Amino acid sequence: xxxxxxxxxxxxxxxRREEILAGLAALLPADALITDEDERRxxxxxxxxxxxxxxxxxxxxxxxxxxxxxxKFCYEHGVRxxxxxxxxxxxxxxxxxxxxxxxxxxxxxxxxxxxxANRTARVEAGITNLAISDAVGAEGFFYAPDxxxxxxxxxxxxxxxxxxxxxxxxxxxxxxxxxxxxxxxxDGSVVEIGGEHLDAAGYDLLGLVCGSExxxxxxxxxxxxxxxxxxxxxxxxxxxxxxxxxxxxxxxxIAAGIIPVALEFMDRPAIKVCEAFAHAGYxxxxxxxxIIEVEGADAEIDDMLRxxxxxxxPFGPKALKVSQSEAESTxxxxxxxxxxxxxxxxxxxxCMDGTIPTGQxxxxxxxxxxxxAGYGLGVANIFHAGDxxxxxxxxxxxxxxGELEKAEAAGADILKLCVEVGGCLTGEHGVGIEKRDLMRxxxxxxxLAQQMRVRGxxxxxxxxxxxxxxxxxxxxxA
Amino acid sequence: MIVHTPTSEEEACTAIAEAIVxxxxxxxxxxxxxxxxxxxxxxxxxxxxxxxxxxxLYEPAELVxxxxxxxxxxxxxxxxxxxxxMLAFEPMEHAALLGSxxxxxxxxxxxxxxxxxxxxxxxxxxxSLIGLRFVNGRSEVVKSGGRVMKNVTGLDLVKLxxxxxxxxxxxxxxxxxxxxxxxxxxxIILEGLDDERAITALSAALGSPYEVTGAAHLPAxxxxxxxxxxxxxxGFSFSVDHRLAxxxxxxxxxxxxxxxxxxAAETLWRDVRDVRFLAExxxxxxxxxxxxPSRGPALVAAIARVLDARxxxxxxxxxxxxxxxxxxxxxxxxxRAAVATAGGHATLVRAPVEVRAAVDVFEPQxxxxxxxxxxIKHAFDPERILEPGRMYAGx
Numbered sequence: 053x054x055x056x057x058x059x060x061x062x063x064x065x066x067x068r069r070e071e072i073l074a075g076l077a078a079l080l081p082a083d084a085l086i087t088d089e090d091e092r093r094x095x096x097x098x099x100x101x102x103x104x105x106x107x108x109x110x111x112x113x114x115x116x117x118x119x120x121x122x123x124k125f126c127y128e129h130g131v132r133x134x135x136x137x138x139x140x141x142x143x144x145x146x147x148x149x150x151x152x153x154x155x156x157x158x159x160x161x162x163x164x165x166x167x168x169a170n171r172t173a174r175v176e177a178g179i180t181n182l183a184i185s186d187a188v189g190a191e192g193f194f195y196a197p198d199x200x201x202x203x204x205x206x207x208x209x210x211x212x213x214x215x216x217x218x219x220x221x222x223x224x225x226x227x228x229x230x231x232x233x234x235x236x237x238x239d240g241s242v243v244e245i246g247g248e249h250l251d252a253a254g255y256d257l258l259g260l261v262c263g264s265e266x267x268x269x270x271x272x273x274x275x276x277x278x279x280x281x282x283x284x285x286x287x288x289x290x291x292x293x294x295x296x297x298x299x300x301x302x303x304x305x306i307a308a309g310i311i312p313v314a315l316e317f318m319d320r321p322a323i324k325v326c327e328a329f330a331h332a333g334y335x336x337x338x339x340x341x342x343i344i345e346v347e348g349a350d351a352e353i354d355d356m357l358r359x360x361x362x363x364x365x366p367f368g369p370k371a372l373k374v375s376q377s378e379a380e381s382t383x384x385x386x387x388x389x390x391x392x393x394x395x396x397x398x399x400x401x402x403c404m405d406g407t408i409p410t411g412q413x414x415x416x417x418x419x420x421x422x423x424x425a426g427y428g429l430g431v432a433n434i435f436h437a438g439d440x441x442x443x444x445x446x447x448x449x450x451x452x453x454g455e456l457e458k459a460e461a462a463g464a465d466i467l468k469l470c471v472e473v474g475g476c477l478t479g480e481h482g483v484g485i486e487k488r489d490l491m492r493x494x495x496x497x498x499x500l501a502q503q504m505r506v507r508g509x510x511x512x513x514x515x516x517x518x519x520x521x522x523x524x525x526x527x528x529x530a
Numbered sequence: 531m532i533v534h535t536p537t538s539e540e541e542a543c544t545a546i547a548e549a550i551v552x553x554x555x556x557x558x559x560x561x562x563x564x565x566x567x568x569x570x571x572x573x574x575x576x577x578x579x580x581x582x583x584x585x586x587l588y589e590p591a592e593l594v595x596x597x598x599x600x601x602x603x604x605x606x607x608x609x610x611x612x613x614x615x616m617l618a619f620e621p622m623e624h625a626a627l628l629g630s631x632x633x634x635x636x637x638x639x640x641x642x643x644x645x646x647x648x649x650x651x652x653x654x655x656x657x658s659l660i661g662l663r664f665v666n667g668r669s670e671v672v673k674s675g676g677r678v679m680k681n682v683t684g685l686d687l688v689k690l691x692x693x694x695x696x697x698x699x700x701x702x703x704x705x706x707x708x709x710x711x712x713x714x715x716x717x718i719i720l721e722g723l724d725d726e727r728a729i730t731a732l733s734a735a736l737g738s739p740y741e742v743t744g745a746a747h748l749p750a751x752x753x754x755x756x757x758x759x760x761x762x763x764x765g766f767s768f769s770v771d772h773r774l775a776x777x778x779x780x781x782x783x784x785x786x787x788x789x790x791x792x793x794a795a796e797t798l799w800r801d802v803r804d805v806r807f808l809a810e811x812x813x814x815x816x817x818x819x820x821x822x823p824s825r826g827p828a829l830v831a832a833i834a835r836v837l838d839a840r841x842x843x844x845x846x847x848x849x850x851x852x853x854x855x856x857x858x859x860x861x862x863x864x865x866r867a868a869v870a871t872a873g874g875h876a877t878l879v880r881a882p883v884e885v886r887a888a889v890d891v892f893e894p895q896x897x898x899x900x901x902x903x904x905x906i907k908h909a910f911d912p913e914r915i916l917e918p919g920r921m922y923a924g925x
Contacts, residue, residue, distance in 0.1 A: 169733045169824040170848075192739070214682045225680065227689070228657045243898045248822035250848055251643070251654055253875035253893040254921070255698075255903055259656060259689025263682045280739045303591035309614055309710030309766075348739075348769060349776075355768045407678040410592050439679040440592070479680035487683075494683055498670045502910070503685040509905030521684065 055460050056144075056485050058105060058519055061151040065108070065131055072131055073109055076153070079121040084159070086110035095136065095154045099201075100144035100486055102456060107134065107148035112156045116234060116242060116272040122155060123270060124240025132515050133238075135266035137178065137209030140201040142403055143484030145213060145265050149519055155270060157208045163187045164273065172231060172248050173278050177208035177271045181215075184276065193278040196223035199480070200392065211271050214263030216480035221438035222313045222347075223279065225480065227262035232275035235261060235268075238511050248275055260506070265482055266517040268510040282347035285313060286381050288357050290364050291338030291371030295319065296414040298340035301367045302437045303411070305344070308363055310356065314345040315438035316388055319417065322395075322432035322445070323387075329394030332387030335371035342437065343388055345381075391434050392445070399430070399447040402459045406470030407479035410440045416473060420444050423465045427458040441479035442470065468493050483521045491523055504528040532575035537582060539663070539671045539702050545577050546700065547669040549915045558696030558917050560600060560635030563624045564642055567879055568695055568920040570887050577700055579637045585609055586703060587677065594677050596661070596705040599637030606636060610708055618709040619655045620646030620803060627805045628880055629812055637701040643693030646803040647744040647762070650736065650845045652709065656692035661705035664691055666698065667911025677705050690906065696917040697925060698910040712764035716774055717744070717795040718787040720759040725749060725827035728759040729847035731784040733823060735761050736846045738780055740773040745846040746802045752842050753807060759784075762799060805851050807842055814840075814853040815860035815881040821874030823847030829872040836864045856881055862889040869893070892921050 065072070073087050086092055087109050096104040108131070113119045126133050132152035139146045148154050160176035161183070167173070168191055173184055181202040184195040198217035199205055205215070211233065216225040223229070232246030245261070246252035261268055292298040298317060305312070318326065318334075318341045327334040334341060346356040357374050364372070375381040387394075395401050408416050417433055424431040430447040444466055448459040467477045467487060471494050477487045491500060504522055514527065534545035534556075549556050554574035559565070579600035587596040590613040597606050603621060610616050621644045623634050638644075640662070645654040652658070661675035674687035691698055720731060728747040735742050744762030748755070761781075763773050778787045790798065801807060808816050821829055826847040833839055833852065839861070841852040854861040860881045869876045875893035878886065895903060900922070907914070907925045919925065 167822070167824075168737060169730075170822045171733075171737060172822070193737075214686070216680055220680065224653060224657060225682075227686070228653050237898070241898045243896065243902070245899070247873045249820040249874040250649065250845060251645075251693075251820055253820075253877075254895055254899065255906055256643070256656060256689040256693055257899070257902060259686055259692070262689075263686050280737050283739050306593060306710075307591055309713065311710065349772055352769045352772055355766065359766075407680050409589065409594070409678060411589060436680070441680045474676070475678045476676050476681045476683045478683050479678070480682060482682055483684065491684065494676075495673075499672055499674065500684075502666060502670070502672045503674075503687065505909035506685055506687065506690070506906060509902060509909055 055457060056103065056489065057524065058149055059524055061149065065151040069108060072129060075125055075129065076109060076111060076122060079125060080111060080113060080118055084112050084114065084118065086112070095139070095148060098139040098141040098144060098146040100142060100147065100484065103144055103147050103485065105147060105149045107152055107154045108150065110154040110156060112159050114159045116236060119155065119270055119272055120236045120240040120242055123236050123238055126153065126515060127238045127240065130513070130515070132518055134517050135212065135270050137206030137212070138180065138204045140205045140209065141213065141484055142405070142481045143478065143486040145482050145484035145520060147485060157206065157270070157272065160272060167248065168193065170248055171278050172275050174273060174275045175207060177211070177274055178206050181205050181207060181210055188278050192281050194281050195276055196229050196279055197226050207274050207276065208271050211262055211274060212264065212266045213482040216441070218314045218316065218436065221315060221436070222311060227259055229277045230258060230262060230274060231277060233258065233261060233271045234273035235271045237269045238516060246275065263482070265484065265521050267507055267521060268516070283349045284353060285345055285347040286353050286357065286375045287343050287345040287384050288360055288375065289371065289373040289384050290342045290344065290369045291335040292340045292367065293338055293370050295340045295417050297367050298342055299410070299413040301342065301364050304363050305360055308359065310359060312344045312438065313347045314343065315436070316343040317341070317435035317437040318388065319433040321430065322391060322434050325394050325398060325432060326387035326391050329397065330387040330390045332383050333373070334387055338370050343384055395432060395445050400450045401445040401447050402463050404442070404444045404446065404463050404466050405478045405481040406442050406467050406475055407440045408442055408470050408473050408475035410437060412473040416442065416469060419469055420466055423469070424462050427462045429459055429462055440475065464490060485520055488521055489523055497526070501528045534575060534577045535581045539665060542577065542665045542700055542702060543669045543671065546665055546667065546915060549575060550669060550913050553913065555918050556915055558641065558700050560638035561602065561632040563628065563630045563632050563634050564638060566628050566630065567642070568886070569891050570883050571917055571920050579635060582702060587705070590615060593679070593708050594705060595708055596677065596703060597636045598703050599635060599701045601636045603634040603636060603639055611711065614711050615708045616711045617658060617706060618648060618652035619658050620648040621655060622646045622803050622805070626809050627816060636704050640692055640701050640704045641694065641696050647746060647799055647844055650745060651741065651743040656689050658706045659688055659692055659704060660707050662688045662691055662701060663703040664699035664701045667913060667915045672699065675705065679707050695920050697907060697921055698916065700916065714767045714770045715762060715764045715791070715795060716770050717760055717762050717790040717798065718774065718778060719790055720781060720785045720787050721756050723757055723759050723784060725830065727784065728757065729823055729827055729843065731759055731781055732761070732846040734780060735777060738777065740777050741765070744799055744802070747843040747847065748807065749842060751840055760798065802844055808840065808851055808853040813856060815856035815885065816879050817852045817854070817861070817865055817876050818879045819850040819852060819865070819869060819874060819876045821848060821850065821869065821872045825872040826850055829868050832868040832871065833861070833865055837861045856885060859889045860885045895922070
């Protein structure tokens with residue numbers, strides 16, 4: 053058994069299943085409603101695969117109107133709804149429950165309008181993150197937030213989780229790149245928030261919706277900012293024989309007024325596994341490695357990388373490799389980008405997502421090693437060093453009874469540590485079910501109650517993605 | 531008039547608790563530079579952050595700073611500048627435009643979500659704001675966000691508070707991510723373009739990879755100068771040189787761009803930021819309109835057909851500042867009609883109190899959004915103690 057509880061299914065809803073399915077069938081084309089158990093099973097989990105629940109039914113509408121009709125029906129019949137993009141959530145944000153329907157937006161994947169003069173794109177919410185960049189790439193533009201899952205994940209899911217990525221140090225996360233949404237509220241009403249202009253009017257509902265994990269409504273269309281691509285980008289790779297030294301080097305670079313477009317950190321176990329997998333030319337005799345990337349024209353990149361190397365030199369790097377070409381850059385990034393896959397070859401792992409003040413890095417990494425060792429588990433650390441977002445991979449063996457539970461316990465200890473040193477539970481993956489029961493470590497009752505009262509404005513009956521974000525005990529009604 | 535000047539969150543809670551018992555609406559005040567913005571509210575008392583001052587955390591290497599709400603903006607900026615850092619969103623200061631005394635505070639900048647020309651490149655105040663502490667209308671201290679740059683833990687109440695004009699809570703402390711000051715700033719100026727061509731030029735520049743951080747157009751009717759279209763580049767000197775050359779070449783179809791650096795350029799961008807071009811005559815009403823940049827010229831042309839108006843553009847054309855006659859509805863009907871066509875929203879930033887009582891100061895909302903707005907107000911301030919009605923009637 054795994055540790056995270058789901059609410060008991062509503063027996064009344066389960067008993068009315070046939071009636072509910074008939075009601076939904078009347079609202080949707082036949083191919084937009086999945087009721088067969090084998091087909092429903094494809095939606096039983098997301099990327100947090102340790103938890104699975106087969107939903108009551110799966111609705112995959114093609115229009116805002118169909119989504120409005122489904123939500124209105126569920127609202128009137130007291131049926132819970134779990135919105136879903138591509139199901140790539142690492143925190144269990146899209147995992148259903150037996151008494152809920154899954155409402156997926158994956159069929160709504162068109163680009164509706166691209167406006168290069170105003171640097172915006174209007175898209176349906178089921179489009180993948182990468183498809184937006186692909187659609188505008190030929191004109192020299194891109195959509196900036198770049199979560200690792202960008203090939204598969206949808207903009208709907210990105211909005212729900214306020215997704216980030218490796219380049220958010222310079223370009224920000226979803227909330228900084230979203231200008232407008234069309235959103236269906238639970239009662240079926242459709243609201244337009246923002247548009248093609250900056251800074252939507254009134255209360256910042258756009259900012260509120262970003263990261264609300266599918267609990268306020270279902271976004272069906274979005275207007276995003278598209279940005280001109282940099283002329284080029286190249287990284288430098290630096291290896292150090294102590295984690296502290298790598299951390300001090302990062303601080304010195306930032307103190308010199310340089311904000312690289314990416315600043316990635318890997319510890320010895322992560323380097324070792326990635327090198328074995330990708331043959332990226334990583335140094336194997338260092339405790340910490342930094343990949344620092346800058347953008348601009350070639351001459352600008354040379355100038356900036358020279359500055360970075362000059363700053364790093366007093367820290368005595370044991371390895372130093374300035375990329376001179378596209379091929380070298382690709383090799384340096386290949387190891388980092390394949391980290392999660394490479395790790396998956398040697399062990400099962402839980403990918404944590406806390407954020408810490410960057411100055412706390414040496415202390416936190418030391419404690420993480422101790423915590424995992426205490427549970428008899430290994431750990432490898434990958435870290436967005438510029439913004440403090442830490443991804444410890446807690447390694448375990450699913451075939452050994454009790455190891456997943458140990459890994460979960462170690463993960464919880466790590467996240468509590470992140471909060472203790474002034475950070476937070478989640479930097480970019482979201483709370484989902486995974487971190488739901490840790491929320492009281494970051495927030496007190498007043499903070500949580502304020503959030504729940506705001507949530508209640510949109511969904512007083514806890515029908516939208518109800519098992520997520522807020523601890524099941526002590527929930528506040530609207 | 532009672533003035534509450536708490537020195538701590540506890541004292542702020544006490545003041546709000548008292549207002550709840552007496553059912554007396556509170557004005558929420560920092561440096562009082564923006565008191566004249568919003569619908570007039572009948573306050574029985576004032577709650578000021580004046581005695582809650584000081585920088586509580588500053589870690590330059592982590593690009594993070596926290597300050598109590600009453601800290602003056604200038605003090606915060608001086609502290610950051612001493613470490614070669616700045617608030618990236620370049621907040622506007624309203625004293626010149628509104629003729630107000632006093633100094634802007636951290637709390638006021640947050641409560642009004644105030645940004646400046648660099649907003650196009652670095653985001654608004656709300657994008658730099660990573661943590662808040664505030665007292666809600668139930669007399670409770672609430673915290674949201676924190677001191678780390680990436681944080682998706684729970685609902686983002688920080689964003690809701692930014693730009694809520696004191697109607698949801700009394701901000702007590704704010705935490706921002708900050709940026710290094712650029713080593714060099716350079717401005718290029720194109721002369722004599724009409725609005726349409728100017729915005730086309732700005733769009734070309736903003737669609738280029740040269741990272742323009744300011745893009746404004748000052749039409750000929752603004753002052754005695756010919757029309758000026760101005761673009762700003764910032765960064766390391768080497769990069770600025772490279773980008774200047776590339777940008778001037780890109781803009782050649784629009785004319786030869788002149789270069790401006792140093793104090794004159796800094797003054798120019800400060801004037802754009804603080805809307806000094808429209809400060810006089812003081813009797814005119816001033817509107818702030820956010821729209822899609824390419825629709826800006828047609829939007830002002832539609833307004834100018836029916837109103838006597840002067841205007842300029844910031845944000846590549848997406849932000850229009852417009853002055854018109856303050857009589858009657860101060861042009862509200864014509865301006866809102868033009869905005870409805872172009873998309874966006876308009877705020878009446880300066881007008882006599884009787885005009886602000888009679889017309890919508892903030893853009894009217896759809897029925898569905900209005901319901902959400904009322905619900906959110908209720909979730910923070912059920913007794914409607916905090917600046918009731920300043921943004922919208924009933925909120």
